[in-house]
Amino acid sequence: MEALVLGTSNCVMRDGFLKYFREHARCGVTTRSIGGVLSSTGLYYFGEVRDQHHDYAIIDYEINDHQAVNAGLTTTQRLEQNLCNLVTEIRLSGKKPILLILPSLAHLEKPSSVELMQEAFCQKMQVPYFNVTAIFRAAMLLGATKEKLMRDSAHMSQSAAVVIGQALSECITEMESVISIESSMTVMCHKTHRILASSLVKPERVIERGSSLRTAQFAQIFEGESLLIPIGENEVLSSIMINNGAKGCIASFNNGNRTVSRQLIMYWDTNNPDVYNSMHVDFFDELEGSKNGIIMKLEPIDYLVTERLLHGRPPLPGRYGELQIEGFLVRSQKETPTLAPYRQYPELPLSLEKFPSQKNIITNIIESLKNS
Missing domain, CATH: 2.60.120 (Jelly Rolls)
Known part of the structure; x- marks a missing residue:
């Protein structure tokens, strides 16, 4: 099994979550990630790896997309179109997308417009997603502090990254272990x-x-x-x-x-x-x-x-x-209707943090922080 990672600086840090995902995952990992970029980067890089074999494509762009919206440089509508184009390309190539929503200090207490858009997008497009920001919010209600959860404004701490990396690998293992159903949907997207x-x-x-x-x-x-x-x-x-x-x-x-x-x-x-x-x-x-x-x-x-x-x-x-x-x-310039395949997992929710294997993830985060 092989995973492709399309993301930002959280995906290239030496002791970031991807290090611990690699250690626990039962699959090879290829990363095409750059710090400080927006979701259109996934479309650029996907042109390079489209024909390579990967079972999953893990997507992470929420933090920088959110910064661009806050700066008045783009809109959530355009960013949603980026995701629609990217997810459709991923599915047409035979890969299964998973969207990550990673935390930043700017919206640990309240969801950003981009986080809300991405959750709604995943529900509409039936894309499995892992809202790590929501996990951190729940951990803060039980006593976890921002200082322990985050190493800086845009990157989770090493202690938290250990738990998140392992959890992501467990979720993929769980997806592989249950029955999935091949389906399809027609979406409007740009080539x-x-x-x-x-x-x-x-x-x-x-x-x-x-x-x-x-x-x-x-x-x-x-x-x-x-x-x-x-x-x-x-x-x-x-x-x-x-x-x-x-x-x-x-x-x-x-x-x-x-x-x-x-x-x-x-x-x-x-x-x-x-x-x-x-x-x-x-x-x-x-x-x-x-x-x-x-x-x-x-x-x-x-x-x-x-x-x-x-x-x-x-x-x-x-x-x-x-x-x-x-x-x-x-x-x-024009959108075109595109029929794209996707897989449904009747036994699992779309949100990975609600998978049965993750019933203790908030407790695991808090325990990891105590030992840091």
Whole structure:
């Protein structure tokens, strides 16, 4: 049995829940996760692994999606459409989705609009989900503290991660042990695909970057240069995957009728800004394609920026004028009805924390915190 993980920083931490899931799960684990990204990243990465065999696809984007809504950069409606597109793609590939709702300090006491949307989405789409935030709230009513449950504003403590990782593996084992029924539903969704930037430049402009998680090819372009992105009239440019260890630059995007611009400077550490790290950047103001495609141009540092980014940074002195681009996520403008298969589990609720195997999960969380 194999599991694919599409998520954020909680899924790549060395002592996060995924470490303990790996230790207890009766399956192999492949992760395609990046810290600080939104749910559209799952669509980008899924284009890379769609044809690989995985029994389950575990999804985790609630925390960053919630931050983007709070910042006024997107809406729950658009995020729900991201999930609908992703879950449908997962199901069409033969994989079974599981949605995680992980906690952050910002909504430990009261559900966020994105948490409520995701729960309702899972009920509507019949997607099994694991609301860890709800578990933490219940534990707090019995005396657990935020300081013990969370290591910082967006990541659960190691003691809590041990319990959650093991619980998730137990739930998958339980799903495998009961009778399931093959069913199907028709959903309205947008088709998506990736355009790899390495296919748009000369070979000498293609560079390879890698980490312990993944290696990819990037197109290197500099201030003053342009790139033609072949995005058609019935499509929109949805996002871009870059190396935020590059110097960064303001980029304009023009379809012949309209121009938008973004400051693509995304380093995390001012002391080590050149460290390689992939970053998937959403275009909240999506640009329509045209019969001639979209022209991307790297602009001077004083160029007018039309859209701010969730994790944008100001340029550092002497560090400007280069982008390293892995690819672009493109989606269709129109929704199309799609018949997608899914599995029903008559003996189990949709909410994993209510599985019979998890009747003591809150007690287990509290005991683990006592020993920390």
